Amino acid sequence: MLAAVLYGQENFRLESVPDPVPGAGEVVIKVAAATTCGTDLKVWRRGGHAKMLRPPTLFGHEASGRIVAVGENVLHWQVGDRVVANNSAPCMNCFFCQRQEYSLCPNLTWNNGTFAEYLKIPAPIVQHNLLPIPDDLPHALASMTExxxxxxxxxxxxxxxxxxxxxxxxxxxxxxxxxxxxxxxxxxxxxxxxxxxxxxxxxxxxxxxxxxxxxxxxxxxxxxxxxxxxxxxxxxxxx
Ligand SMILES: [Zn+2]
Ligand SMILES: [Zn+2]
Structure with missing residues (x-):
């Protein structure tokens, strides 16, 4: 697939990379719309993000699309579902998660790689932060969920x-x-x-x-x- 790969400060390139294959609990979507967040601009300027990603890496974290493959043990999603994935998921086990202060979780799983034809969504996000898109909501609007x-x-x-x-x-x-x-x-x-x-x-x-x-x-x-x-x-x- 074609994907944007971030190599460092103000350095990302469109490249051909292997198509993602879903592991257990994961799904792959065909990206329909991906938006550029202010954080993406910062990450590009700085060449990375202390928590979210380290180059070289796939890049971008807001997108909507359609599921094209589901991994083992994925129960509630099917190929063809229109979805939007939030950009992270909490661990649900730590001190903060147990107090429902999820944004403070030190073990967040991040969703990176929306600037690509396909996006693999990590299992914790599939479990906690993957949302169905209503039929009448366009992908471009759905991608602004976060x-x-x-x-x-x-x-x-x-x-x-x-x-x-x-x-x-x-x-x-x-x-x-x-x-x-x-x-x-x-x-x-x-x-x-x-x-x-x-x-x-x-x-x-x-x-x-x-x-x-x-x-x-x-x-x-x-x-x-x-x-x-x-x-x-x-x-x-x-x-
Ligand atoms: Zn964002
Ligand atoms: Zn946690």
């Missing part, structure tokens, strides 16, 4: 409530997904019913770029140290 999950987790942790004004710093993929999630689910919860999703989507992003992040950046830490977006509202009211 960053979207980070956003939804962030929204849940941020304790934002309906009616709050919020500032999202940064308008990259993650920042824009935050804006979309907040415009649909929280801040726009009332407006959306009346005005429809399209308008809401437009307003969310627009407002963000025009008045949100920039103004906030200008005021810098001062605004943050106070009450952030809420402080802004109060100042506007006083004017």
């Amino acid at each position: 960053p979207l999950a980070c956003v939804l987790h962030g929204v849940a942790r941020s304790n934002v409530k309906a009616g709050d004004r919020v500032v999202v710093l940064g308008d990259g993929a993650i920042g824009l997904m935050f804006v979309a999630a907040l415009a649909h689910g929280v801040r726009g919860a009332e407006g959306q019913r009346g005005r429809g999703a399209e308008e809401q989507r437009g307003r969310g992003a627009e407002e963000q770029r025009g008045r949100g992040a920039e103004e906030q950046r200008g005021r810098g830490a001062e605004g943050q140290r106070g009450r952030g977006a809420e402080e802004k509202r109060n100042k506007n009211v006083l004017k």
